Structures are given as C-alpha cells and as structure tokens.
Amino acid sequence: MGFLFEDDNFSLFRDGFLQTIELSALSALLALLLGTLLAAFRVSPVPVLRAFGTAWVTLFRNTPLTLLFFAVEFGLPPLGVHFSHLVFGVLALGGYTASFVCEVIRSGINTVPLGQAEAARSLGMTFGQTLTLVVLPQAARTVLAPLSSVFIALPRNSAIAGAFSVGELYSVQQTFSERGYAIFAIFFWVACAYLVISAAVATLFRVLESRLAVAR
Amino acid sequence: MSSLFTRTSTASVLYDAPGPRARARYRLFGVLALIGVAGLLWYVFAALSDNGQFDPQMWDVFQYNTVQQRILDGLVSTLEAFGLAALFSLTLGALLAAGQLSDHRPIRWACVGFVQFFRAMPLLILIVALYYAFFAKEPMWALVLGLTLYNGSVQAEIIRSGVNAVPRGQGEAAYALGMRKTQVMAGILVPQAVRSMLPSMIGQLVVTLKDTSLGFIITYHELLFVGKAIASQPINAAGFPYIPVVLVIGPIYVALCLLLTALARWIEARGRRGANRRTSAAA
Numbered sequence: 001m002g003f004l005f006e007d008d009n010f011s012l013f014r015d016g017f018l019q020t021i022e023l024s025a026l027s028a029l030l031a032l033l034l035g036t037l038l039a040a041f042r043v044s045p046v047p048v049l050r051a052f053g054t055a056w057v058t059l060f061r062n063t064p065l066t067l068l069f070f071a072v073e074f075g076l077p078p079l080g081v082h083f084s085h086l087v088f089g090v091l092a093l094g095g096y097t098a099s100f101v102c103e104v105i106r107s108g109i110n111t112v113p114l115g116q117a118e119a120a121r122s123l124g125m126t127f128g129q130t131l132t133l134v135v136l137p138q139a140a141r142t143v144l145a146p147l148s149s150v151f152i153a154l155p156r157n158s159a160i161a162g163a164f165s166v167g168e169l170y171s172v173q174q175t176f177s178e179r180g181y182a183i184f185a186i187f188f189w190v191a192c193a194y195l196v197i198s199a200a201v202a203t204l205f206r207v208l209e210s211r212l213a214v215a216r
Numbered sequence: 217m218s219s220l221f222t223r224t225s226t227a228s229v230l231y232d233a234p235g236p237r238a239r240a241r242y243r244l245f246g247v248l249a250l251i252g253v254a255g256l257l258w259y260v261f262a263a264l265s266d267n268g269q270f271d272p273q274m275w276d277v278f279q280y281n282t283v284q285q286r287i288l289d290g291l292v293s294t295l296e297a298f299g300l301a302a303l304f305s306l307t308l309g310a311l312l313a314a315g316q317l318s319d320h321r322p323i324r325w326a327c328v329g330f331v332q333f334f335r336a337m338p339l340l341i342l343i344v345a346l347y348y349a350f351f352a353k354e355p356m357w358a359l360v361l362g363l364t365l366y367n368g369s370v371q372a373e374i375i376r377s378g379v380n381a382v383p384r385g386q387g388e389a390a391y392a393l394g395m396r397k398t399q400v401m402a403g404i405l406v407p408q409a410v411r412s413m414l415p416s417m418i419g420q421l422v423v424t425l426k427d428t429s430l431g432f433i434i435t436y437h438e439l440l441f442v443g444k445a446i447a448s449q450p451i452n453a454a455g456f457p458y459i460p461v462v463l464v465i466g467p468i469y470v471a472l473c474l475l476l477t478a479l480a481r482w483i484e485a486r487g488r489r490g491a492n493r494r495t496s497a498a499a
Binding site: 058131184 | 230231232234238242245246249250253263264267269333336337338339340341344345348349422426427428429430432433440443444447455456458459462465466469470473474477
C-alpha cells in the first residue's frame with residue numbers, strides 16, 4: 001500500500017486523478033447540453049427533428065462504448081480530423097452519455113402534469129416557450145434522481161478512455177503495473193479514487209435535490 | 217417517413233393542433249431540418265468517399281473466407297462471454313438480493329457493502345485487475361468474472377427494489393397464513409417482483425452484452441478484438457480499413473442489443489395483460 005508515496009508515484013497518481021475529473025466534467029457538460037437538445041428534438045412538432053433524435057438515441061444507446069472510442073480514435077484521424085486524445089475521448093463519451101441523458105429528460109417531461117403545458121398553451125405560449133419556461137424547469141426536479149445515476153456512471157465509463165491513450169486513472173494503473181507494484185495495492189488506490197469521485201457526484205446531486213425540492 | 221413519426225402521444229401535449237400558419241411554419245422548419253440533416257449525412261459520406269473509404273480495395277478483406285470465419289468466431293466468443301456472464305450475474309444477483317433482505321444483520325451488511333462496492337467500481341479497472349492477478353492466461357474468465365461481479369450487483373439492486381415494491385399486504389397476508397420467511401419470499405414476493413422487474417433486468421442484460429466489448433482491452437478474442445486485428449493488417453496499399461470494420465461490426469452489436477430490447481418490450485407488453493398490471497403514464 002505504501003508504494004504510492006515513494007518516488008514520484010503520487011504526482012503521477014494525482015495527475016491521473018485530475019485528468020479523470022477533467023475528462024468526466026467536459027463529457028458531462030457536452031452530454032447535458034446535447035442530451036437536452038436531443039430531448040427537445042424528440043418532443044418537437046417537426047417530424048424530421050423527432051426522427052433525428054430517435055435515430056441518435058437508438059444508435060448510441062445500443063453501441064458499446066468501447067466501439068465508439070475505437071471508431072473515434074482510429075476512424076477520425078484517417079479522415080484528416082486531428083484533435084488531442086482528450087477531445088476524442090470527450091466526443092465519444094459525451095455523445096454516448098447524451099443519449100442516456102436525452103431519455104431521462106424525455107421521461108421527465110412526461111411526468112410534468114398535463115395541466116401545466118395546457119395552461120401554458122392557453123396563455124398563447126409557443127412550443128419553445130412552453131418547453132423552456134414551463135415544462136423543462138419542472139421536469140428538472142423529477143429528473144435529478146435518474147440523472148444522478150447517469151452522471152455517476154460517467155466517470156466509471158471514462159476509464160475506458162484510458163485504454164485509448166487518454167491520460168487517466170486507468171493509464172496510471174497500467175503504468176504502475178508495468179513498474180511491477182503489487183496489483184492489489186494498485187487496485188486499492190485506484191478503487192479509492194473512483195469511490196471518492198462517485199461519492200462526490202452523488203453528494204452534489206443530493207444537495208441539488210434538497211435545494212430544488214418543493215412541496216407538490 | 218411522416219406516417220411513422222406524426223403521432224407520438226407524448227409530444228402532442230406540448231403544442232396545439234397546428235392551424236394553417238403553424239403548419240406552414242412547421243413545414244418550413246421541417247424542410248430546413250431535413251436540409252441540415254441531409255447536409256450532415258452528405259458531408260460525412262463525402263468525407264468518407266473522398267478519403268477512399270468506399271474504394272472496393274478497402275472492403276476486399278471481407279471477401280476472404282478466413283476473415284468471415286474470424287468475424288463469426290469473434291461473434292461466438294462475444295455471445296459465449298455474454299451467456300456465461302448473464303447466467304452467473306442473474307444467479308449472483310438473486311443471492312445478493314436475498315442477502316440484502318436477510319433478517320441477519322451481518323449477512324445484510326456484508327451483502328449491502330459488496331453490492332455498493334462493485335456498483336461503484338469501473339468495470340474496466342475490475343476486469344484488468346482480475347486479468348493481471350489471476351487470469352493472465354485466460355482473459356475470458358477475467359471478463360466473465362468482472363461482468364458477473366458488476367452486473368450481479370446491479371441485478372441484486374433491481375431484484376431488491378422489485379421485492380420492496382410488491383404491495384405490503386402480499387407479504388403480510390402470507391405471514392398471516394403461517395408461511396415461513398423462505399416460503400413468503402420464494403412463493404409470494406419474488407415471483408411478483410421478477411414479473412414487474414423483468415424489463416429492467418433485461419435492460420441490464422443489454423448493458424452486459426455491450427460491456428463484453430471490454431474484452432478487447434484484455435486481448436480476449438471477441439468481436440471488437442477481431443475487428444481491430446482485421447483492420448490493423450495493411451491490405452495492398454489501400455490503407456488500414458478501420459472505418460469499414462467499424463461499419464461492419466457496429467451494426468452487429470446494434471442488432472444484438474435491439475433484439476434483446478425487443479424481447480424486453482415484448483415481455484413488458486405480455487406482463488401488462490396480467491392481473492397486476494402497471495399502467496404507464498398517460499402523458
């Protein structure tokens with residue numbers, strides 16, 4: 001267990017930890033924005049947009065994340081698209097998670113009582129106004145719980161990015177095992193790091209939930 | 217296209233039945249969106265074909281019998297790992313759920329701790345640790361065991377919440393008839409729980425199926441690994457067929473997952489006919 005504090009191991013570990021957080025945070029942001037947009041597409045009155053949203057969700061939800069990373073990491077460079085590994089990782093992870101966020105938000109929209117949207121419409125609000133001013137703010141509350149499990153899963157999924165040359169906790173684990181430390185000691189520390197991240201995300205959502213809670 | 221997507225019951229609440237002007241506006245948006253989507257698709261297609269990704273030489277590899285056979289073998293390996301992991305994880309999930317609902321405090325705590333730990337652990341880290349520690353020679357068992365531990369924990373949570381969601385009167389009535397805890401569980405609660413939770417359990421099986429692709433990283437010869445192996449051998453100067461491989465393997469995964477999802481939906485529809493139907497939200 002003590003190997004972490006020898007040599008420069010700790011700074012390596014800390015960098016991996018921070019990179020995991022960076023990758024997860026950027027992907028979460030992309031997933032949240034894209035997911036909300038896709039959810040709006042899926043309930044919109046324009047058939048083409050609905051079809052696009054449905055197609056995106058079906059495709060990305062049913063493709064293994066490993067395959068997505070593979071496609072982005074090996075498929076884009078031959079096409080002349082050159083980003084850093086981090087950006088590739090964010091694209092794959094964000095696009096994948098967005099499909100889950102979209103489904104969660106869409107089911108949240110369905111839980112908002114019918115009268116709310118009807119009242120908004122009878123006030124003469126357009127679809128965009130109904131959605132952004134009335135329905136989505138209320139949906140946000142019910143959506144928080146299922147959204148938290150999506151965003152707790154995200155840092156765990158980010159480990160896969162480590163296997164596709166994004167600097168990350170997984171790649172730290174690889175480096176340590178190449179240096180020949182005991183695998184269980186490495187596993188212990190990496191596990192601790194992930195538990196800390198999951199606990200932090202869970203706490204954040206619990207705080208948000210209690211902040212936003214209203215009597216219904 | 218329009219006949220497929222015009223009526224979704226969820227959406228119609230959010231906007232009025234369009235009048236002539238709104239219909240014209242929607243049509244305008246529809247045309248703009250169509251142009252946008254078509255433009256995007258065309259751009260992707262053009263980028264791919266400009267790059268020579270659709271050249272016949274790029275796709276030649278798939279004509280060899282050996283390559284086809286390798287893809288089939290990869291598919292079989294994927295399904296093998298999935299089958300074993302599904303079987304073990306459902307068994308482990310049932311055991312852990314029983315443990316979590318146990319009346320004996322130490323058993324309950326141990327099971328809750330086990331479930332929470334493995335649910336919070338990245339599957340990849342788990343699988344790689346197992347691979348290095350025990351199964352360096354047999355990556356399949358590292359994959360299967362990792363999938364079992366993680367998905368078993370998730371299944372346990374699903375089953376447990378299902379048992380807790382059965383109306384209290386069911387268990388109380390069974391106890392009042394003099395049944396023992398084991399009888400109440402096995403005879404009354406679990407059958408009802410499994411029935412209502414089957415869609416989510418199959419949903420988790422879809423996740424299990426997708427996660428078998430992690431075997432790629434520990435060199436288990438499953439579908440994605442085979443694809444990488446095919447793509448990384450250069451063929452007559454046309455380059456590495458990474459994109460064709462993705463275009464061949466991706467649909468296989470999507471089709472498998474959609475099949476499982478369709479099964480879940482079918483079972484859900486069947487269950488809704490029964491006595492303890494759960495009506496879905498009307499909106």
